[in-house]
Amino acid sequence: MIKLKSFILSLVISTSFISPLVHASSTETHEKITPKVIFFDVNETLLNLDNVGKSVSKALGGRDELVPFWFTTMLHYSLVSNETGEYHSFAEIGIASLEMIAKQQNIDLTPEQAKTAVLTPFRDLAPHSDVVEGLKRIRALGYKMITLTNSSDAGIAAQLKNSNLAQYFDGSLTVQNLQTFKPDLKVYQWAEKEMKVAPEDAMLIAAHAWDIAGADKVGWKTAYILRPGKALYPLADKPDLTGKDLIEIAKQLEADAK
Structure with missing residues (x-):
């Protein structure tokens, strides 16, 4: 009985030390994500394949x-x-x-x-059901919005026109100009130079773990859309934001903008 009481007492004491640490961890301030330019992957991220x-x-x-x-x-x-x-x-x-x-x-x-x-x-894909609302909400925050894809110039032009999404973007960048595909780090570095933005002021929204890993590696902020059947790469750093669709990402950006 004495041993049991001693064990309970030690557990209470140790818990009293642990609790403040747990509380401190749970109330850590979230780093606000406020990029100057948001780059968007297109296939699967915005358009339904x-x-x-x-x-x-x-x-x-x-x-x-x-x-x-x-x-x-x-x-x-x-x-x-x-x-x-x-x-x-x-x-x-x-x-x-x-x-x-x-x-x-x-x-x-x-x-x-x-x-x-x-x-x-x-060339004629429809947007996911969440995309139009998500783009409108992000657009309302005043961010410069650019598509960055592995498609060709003609391909992305046709896709944005046929999906009626061109109106939400300030421009499009494709790997055709560099002739190197994502996630080669040169693509992201080229894109930031084209938009005259520092790495820490750039962000990628994508539904591909390999794309997120590439952008993160050059110092961009990242937002991962967890589309059905998708999963993060366990050996890469976690994205700054994660959501099941673009609306959830938009809500997190709205919260950070306040």
Whole structure:
């Protein structure tokens, strides 16, 4: 009984020391995020790729399970392009990746069919349901808003026009001008120079962990949209803001602007 009382007493004493520390930690002041320029990724971040997925699946004989494999293959070979210095547009890499997977799976697919399956839906994508409200709210805060994508100049122009999102942005930057794909750090550094903004005054909003990791590495603030099926890369630093959609990100920016 004496030992039990001693244990309880020591637990109470230790808890009395720990409690203030826990309280202090929970009431830490949040660093306000107030960038001068906000860069936006577009595909998946703003625009819904469901139609692309359906088109690619149809081209692959209805094999829905191959669609994520196609997208990661496209990303993989964009990085191969970075390393070899042989640039092809993101659309060209997407078409080539689709042809590769069709051959690997013994699915009959002509180059023209692959081109149609990728290009037709990619140029005419609808925004996610949260995007218009989210963009309006961020726009109201007075930030300069720029798209920064792996698409071509013509590709992003068509996408923004067809989705009716062009009105919310002050400009667009694409890797076509640099011929190097994100998340190569040179892309983010080039973008900040183009916009004449210091790294600490730049922010990226994206739904891709690899994109967030690249922007963070050059000193940008980052906001991650946790779209369904997405997850953060555990070995990278956590983003400054996280939300399930753009509206949640906008609300956090509004709170920081007060």
